[in-house]
Structures are given as structure tokens and as C-alpha cells.
Amino acid sequence: MLNQLRFYHKEPFHFFPPRNIPAISIIVNPLMAEKQFAQLIVVGGGPAGLMAAGQAAGLGVDTVLLEKMEQPGQKLRITGKGRCNLTNVCSQEEFIQHFDRQGLFLRQAFARYFSQDLLDFMDSLQVKTQTERGGRVFPVGEDASDITQKLTHWAASQGVRIQCRTAVQNLLVKDRVFQGVTASDGTVISAQAVILAAGGASFSHTGSSGDGFRMAAEIGHTVVPIRPALVPLKSSGDVCQRLQGLTLHNVEVRVLLDGKVKFKDFGEMLFTHFGVSGPVILSMSGKIVDALREKKKVEISIDLKPALDEAKLDARLLRDMDTHGKQYFRTLLDGLLPQKMVPVMADYCGIAPDKPCHQINAQERALLLHQLKDFRIEIKGHLPLDAAMVTAGGVSLKEVDPRTMQSRLVEGVYFAGEVLDLAADTGGYNLQAAFSTGWLAGNAAAQWLMALSTP
Structure with a gap:
């Protein structure tokens, strides 16, 4: 008893x-x-x-x-x-x-x-x-x-x-x-x-x-x-392969299913030769696996500057371009991103890395702002169950x-x-x-x- x-x-x-x-x-x-x-x-x-x-x-x-x-x-x-x-x-x-x-x-x-x-x-x-x-x-x-x-x-x-x-x-x-x-x-x-x-x-x-x-x-x-569940994800294209080995700290990652944000998380992620991994990715991977099984289009959107809203980040970009107008675009990116991400971001924005900052127009600055707050990667699959x-x-x-x-x-x-x-x-x-x-x-x-x- x-x-x-x-x-x-x-x-x-x-x-x-x-x-x-x-x-x-x-x-x-x-x-x-x-x-x-x-x-x-x-x-x-x-x-x-x-x-x-x-x-x-x-x-x-x-x-x-x-x-x-x-x-x-x-x-x-x-x-x-x-x-x-x-x-x-x-x-x-x-x-x-x-x-x-x-x-x-x-x-x-x-x-x-x-x-x-x-x-x-x-x-x-x-x-x-x-x-x-x-x-x-x-x-x-x-x-x-x-x-x-x-x-x-x-x-x-x-x-x-x-x-x-x-x-x-x-x-x-x-x-x-x-x-x-x-x-x-x-x-x-x-x-x-x-x-x-x-x-x-x-x-x-x-x-x-x-x-x-x-x-x-x-x-x-x-x-x-x-x-x-808790599984690394595979991506489309070669962006993740170019960023292989890069770890991003303190980023916000949003998951879009058929173009709509469904859930998000904040923390650390890693780029691999096949896609993305790291704690923030693994935590959301179970829901992403289910979405892929339902044949939904899956994208992740990375906010590379979550501490700054768009207005504050835009003000910073304007200030940096005015102060360092004669410097190249890649130098501006060096102050914003990990070095390995600089050429990738330049490609995403369609701006030549050696373009002087004072020649960057408002439309190009807006595109950079958008990419910094909404860096998209399409997810096409995941590693097998055994992994x-x-x-x-x-x-x-x-x-x-x-x-x-x-x-x-x-x-x-x-x-x-x-x-x-x-x-x-x-x-x-x-x-x-x-x-x-x-x-x-x-x-x-x-x-x-x-x-x-x-x-």
C-alpha cells in the first residue's frame, strides 16, 4: 500500500x-x-x-x-x-x-x-x-x-x-x-x-x-x-554551398509556406554544402519536413539585422554611404556582414562589389535593405531519417x-x-x-x- x-x-x-x-x-x-x-x-x-x-x-x-x-x-x-x-x-x-x-x-x-x-x-x-x-x-x-x-x-x-x-x-x-x-x-x-x-x-x-x-x-x-525531426535541410541553388561552414549568430529565421510566414525562431544557424543546419534550423525542421510532405513551397527568410528595424537600418546605410562615399560597395558590406557572405550579398543585390558607395542609387539601397532583412533560401528537402x-x-x-x-x-x-x-x-x-x-x-x-x- x-x-x-x-x-x-x-x-x-x-x-x-x-x-x-x-x-x-x-x-x-x-x-x-x-x-x-x-x-x-x-x-x-x-x-x-x-x-x-x-x-x-x-x-x-x-x-x-x-x-x-x-x-x-x-x-x-x-x-x-x-x-x-x-x-x-x-x-x-x-x-x-x-x-x-x-x-x-x-x-x-x-x-x-x-x-x-x-x-x-x-x-x-x-x-x-x-x-x-x-x-x-x-x-x-x-x-x-x-x-x-x-x-x-x-x-x-x-x-x-x-x-x-x-x-x-x-x-x-x-x-x-x-x-x-x-x-x-x-x-x-x-x-x-x-x-x-x-x-x-x-x-x-x-x-x-x-x-x-x-x-x-x-x-x-x-x-x-x-x-x-531535428534534421538538417537541403536547399535549392548553390548559395548555401558558397557559404559552407559559415555560422550566423543571433539571426531571426522565418519559415514561409507557399509564400506566407507560418513560424519563426531566433538563434544560431549554419550553412552546409547541401543546405542549412544549426539549432534554429533543427528546431523548426519537423514542421518543415511535414510541409514538404504536403508538397508546399518552403522558403526560409533570414533577418540578418534583427536588432534594427527597417527605418533604423536604412538610416545607417545612408550614413555609411555618405561618410564613406568613395569606398567600394564590398567595403560597406564588410562592415555589415561576415566576410564570406560579402560576394553572395553583392550577387543577390546585383551590385558590382567594386562600385563606389556614392554611386549607389536609392533603388539599389532599397534592394540591399530588403536583402539584409529578408535573405531568402528555398528549401527543397532534408537529410534522411537516419541522419x-x-x-x-x-x-x-x-x-x-x-x-x-x-x-x-x-x-x-x-x-x-x-x-x-x-x-x-x-x-x-x-x-x-x-x-x-x-x-x-x-x-x-x-x-x-x-x-x-x-x-
């Missing part, structure tokens, strides 16, 4: 601190496993899976975690460019907004396990954290591999049997009741419940190859079409109970992490969602299993 009270109420909050164990317990060959059954199977050893398994085992549930790779957390090791952006300190309401319409689904999970809970948990693992620009939280050590190792050790310390090199082929269901799993080598592992935390379909070399979507569909779940940081789409949220992460279709099946139809922009939001849904699924599955065994 005490565990039930703790689960269904925010206070007092509980997590399980690491127990003293001599070494991590990982089975690398499924045939070496002592038992081919468990109360609970967790499929996938990412942040959601490790958190879920550790929570369930900490409540006394016999738990086995099956991971297809040689060690858990392969994708976690490269998050945040290897620095591991754990979470964000923004409010719960703002957090939810970053997931767009799907965000409301997370309200229950965040109410039970949110950013401060995760930071307290990391502190119990002796991980010190620091908050950076935009509320992003990173470990002080800036080492995602260290986080992965400590999280794996913690799960093992709770009693989780971590079995690597064990790819799950399918879930065994009879009369809409979960029975167990079949491994790719044919081994059958029986269990009363499963938490499917197999990740998305991006960065497949880390093990996230879309297996979870297939397994969910096979037992009757609807899978919202998967597509890339995306996050997978959009996944198991339909309508078929999952947000209070427990349990399937509404099959008894004993739970979901956690990126396999769900949840995707946010950059800033620690996606990783927090993985930890929160994993925590909730692990606790809920354990409570359900304990209730089954109670006379």
Missing part, C-alpha cells in the same frame, strides 16, 4: 539510490542467461529503458532488460554532441508546448517525474549539473558516456538482469494478453509484462532501427507515419494510457521513450520525456504486476 501511495501522489517522491555492487552485471550471450522467463521484460537499453527497468526492479519485480547492441545506451552516448543535454529548467507548461499538440499527453508523466526529480536522481549518482543558455542542463563533466555508464550501473544495482546482443524479433500476444518475446535467435522468454522502449529509427548504427514500431504494429497498434536526431511519429498516443504508459489494446504491454509519437525541438526536452515516460512505465508496470500476485 505504501508503494501505491507513493506512486499515485507526487509527494513524497521516491527513487532508488544505487546499491553497492562489485561490478556491473551484463549478460552478453542470451544462451548464458540463467532463466528464460521474468516478471517484466524491458526491450531497449536507452534512457527510457534503463530508467523503466531500474524503477521496476527497485520495487522488487524480477526484471530483464534486452538490448540488441553490445552495451546499453549507445544513442545516449552521442546526445548533445556527446555532452548530454539532460533536461531543461523551464516550466512544465512551457516544456509541454515544445512537443506541440502531442505535449498534453506528457502532463501525467511530468506531474510525477519532472526535471528537478531527474536532477535529484543524477545527484544521487554523483553527477553534478550546470544550467546553460536557454535553460539547458548538462553534466558538469560534459560526458554523455559517463552518464550512460552510471545509469547502467544504477539499473544493475537495482537487480535488473541486463542481457545484451539480444535483439527481440516480436512480442508474443494471445487473446490480447502479453505472453513473452521471441529473440532473433528463436529463444522464447516468457513474462507477464513488457515495456517497449526500443527507440526511434534515426542513427541506426546505435541500435535505433525502428524495431519498436514494427513490433507495436504487429500486435495491433497504430503507428503514426515516422519521419525525421535525424529524433524520430517524429510512432505509436499512436490515443492507444496508450498517459497515466501509466500501458497499452489500451493489449494487457501487460507498456511503452516508453521515442517509440511513442512524441518529438520536441532541441533543448533537453526529448531526453526528459524519455526519462519521465520510462519512470512512469517502470513504476506502473511494477504496481500492476504486484497487484497480480496479491491474493
Whole structure:
């Protein structure tokens, strides 16, 4: 009863601190496993899976975690460019907004396990954290591999049997009741419940190859079409190629769909040999991918001088041209733009770089003003799903109970992490969602299993 009270109420909050164990317990060959059954199977050893398994085992549930790779957390090791952006300190309401319409689904999970809970948990693992620009939280050590190792050790310390090199082929269901799993080598592992935390379909070399979507569909779940999110974009023409390697700081980027501005963001972007990338581009890429799928014309408009409105910028251009009238146009641009952008801007304006400033007429000045405030690039595509940081789409949220992460279709099946139809922009939001849904699924599955065994 005490565990039930703790689960269904925010206070007092509980997590399980690491127990003293001599070494991590990982089975690398499924045939070496002592038992081919468990109360609970967790499929996938990412942040959601490790958190879920550790929570369930900490409540006394016999738990086995099956991971297809040689060690858990392969994708976690490269998050945040290897620095591991754990979470964000923004409010719960703002957090939810970053997931767009799907965000409301997370309200229950965040109410039970949110950013401060995760930071307290990391502190119990002796991980010190620091908050950076935009509320992003990173470990002080800036080492995602260290986080992965400590999280794996913690799960093992709770009693989780971590079995690597064990790819799950399918879930065994009879009369809409979960029975167990079949491994790719044919081994059958029986269990009363499963938490499917197999990740998305991006960065497949880390093990996230879309297996979870297939397994969910096979037992009757609807899978919202998967597509890339947080993905670099491809552009038309050669402008981005000419600007390759250039990073623009503090610019406003507006996205136009069929000629109309639909959304915008402010921050940093990068030009590549194929198009554009960087935080501000990645954050909006999910919506752009959807627009491209709908065959809409997509353009980005870059305000290169967002701190100045058109009137103030025009006044500055007039002043500079009067003061430095004998200087060349390219010299004027040197004072306004990064050097690599000067010849490109001259081409956009159709003004010769060596034209003296005092010869630039009002029409040409107006064109320059326009380009500085509305530098257009047409977007023709995006990199493939495997290059995306996050997978959009996944198991339909309508078929999952947000209070427990349990399937509404099959008894004993739970979901956690990126396999769900949840995707946010950059800033620690996606990783927090993985930890929160994993925590909730692990606790809920354990409570359900304990209730089954109670006379």
C-alpha cells in the first residue's frame, strides 16, 4: 500500500539510490542467461529503458532488460554532441508546448517525474549539473558516456538482469494478453509484462532501427507515419554551398509556406554544402519536413539585422554611404556582414562589389535593405531519417494510457521513450520525456504486476 501511495501522489517522491555492487552485471550471450522467463521484460537499453527497468526492479519485480547492441545506451552516448543535454529548467507548461499538440499527453508523466526529480536522481549518482543558455542542463563533466555508464550501473544495482546482443524479433500476444518475446535467435522468454522502449529509427548504427514500431504494429497498434525531426535541410541553388561552414549568430529565421510566414525562431544557424543546419534550423525542421510532405513551397527568410528595424537600418546605410562615399560597395558590406557572405550579398543585390558607395542609387539601397532583412533560401528537402536526431511519429498516443504508459489494446504491454509519437525541438526536452515516460512505465508496470500476485 505504501508503494501505491507513493506512486499515485507526487509527494513524497521516491527513487532508488544505487546499491553497492562489485561490478556491473551484463549478460552478453542470451544462451548464458540463467532463466528464460521474468516478471517484466524491458526491450531497449536507452534512457527510457534503463530508467523503466531500474524503477521496476527497485520495487522488487524480477526484471530483464534486452538490448540488441553490445552495451546499453549507445544513442545516449552521442546526445548533445556527446555532452548530454539532460533536461531543461523551464516550466512544465512551457516544456509541454515544445512537443506541440502531442505535449498534453506528457502532463501525467511530468506531474510525477519532472526535471528537478531527474536532477535529484543524477545527484544521487554523483553527477553534478550546470544550467546553460536557454535553460539547458548538462553534466558538469560534459560526458554523455559517463552518464550512460552510471545509469547502467544504477539499473544493475537495482537487480535488473541486463542481457545484451539480444535483439527481440516480436512480442508474443494471445487473446490480447502479453505472453513473452521471441529473440532473433528463436529463444522464447516468457513474462507477464513488457515495456517497449526500443527507440526511434534515426542513427541506426546505435541500435535505433525502428524495431519498436514494427513490433507495436504487429500486435495491433497504430503507428503514426515516422519521419525525421531535428534534421538538417537541403536547399535549392548553390548559395548555401558558397557559404559552407559559415555560422550566423543571433539571426531571426522565418519559415514561409507557399509564400506566407507560418513560424519563426531566433538563434544560431549554419550553412552546409547541401543546405542549412544549426539549432534554429533543427528546431523548426519537423514542421518543415511535414510541409514538404504536403508538397508546399518552403522558403526560409533570414533577418540578418534583427536588432534594427527597417527605418533604423536604412538610416545607417545612408550614413555609411555618405561618410564613406568613395569606398567600394564590398567595403560597406564588410562592415555589415561576415566576410564570406560579402560576394553572395553583392550577387543577390546585383551590385558590382567594386562600385563606389556614392554611386549607389536609392533603388539599389532599397534592394540591399530588403536583402539584409529578408535573405531568402528555398528549401527543397532534408537529410534522411537516419541522419535525424529524433524520430517524429510512432505509436499512436490515443492507444496508450498517459497515466501509466500501458497499452489500451493489449494487457501487460507498456511503452516508453521515442517509440511513442512524441518529438520536441532541441533543448533537453526529448531526453526528459524519455526519462519521465520510462519512470512512469517502470513504476506502473511494477504496481500492476504486484497487484497480480496479491491474493
